[in-house]
Amino acid sequence: MAILDLQSEPGTALHPLQQIKRSCAPVVSMLSNYDLPPLRQAALAAGADHFLIKASESGRLQKVRPALGRKSQQKN
Numbered sequence: 001m002a003i004l005d006l007q008s009e010p011g012t013a014l015h016p017l018q019q020i021k022r023s024c025a026p027v028v029s030m031l032s033n034y035d036l037p038p039l040r041q042a043a044l045a046a047g048a049d050h051f052l053i054k055a056s057e058s059g060r061l062q063k064v065r066p067a068l069g070r071k072s073q074q075k076n
Contacts, residue, residue, distance in 0.1 A: 002020050003029045005032070006031065017046045017047055021046075021048075028050075032051065034053075
């Protein structure tokens with residue numbers, strides 16, 4: 001499982017997301033300050049399993065984390 005933070009320019013973590021998804025992390029959650037539908041769509045299209053807005057959705061990470069761990073183990 002990997003958690004990526006889109007803290008810098010919108011979209012700059014999409015290339016690393018693709019590399020991580022291909023090489024080692026079967027489950028990837030993205031966190032962002034940017035509540036932009038095109039960014040969400042791009043992240044999901046690049047392989048993110050989840051895209052969470054820090055200000056309003058980051059609490060969901062604690063709720064989905066156990067499920068993410070189980071999903072990650074199943075894919076390995």
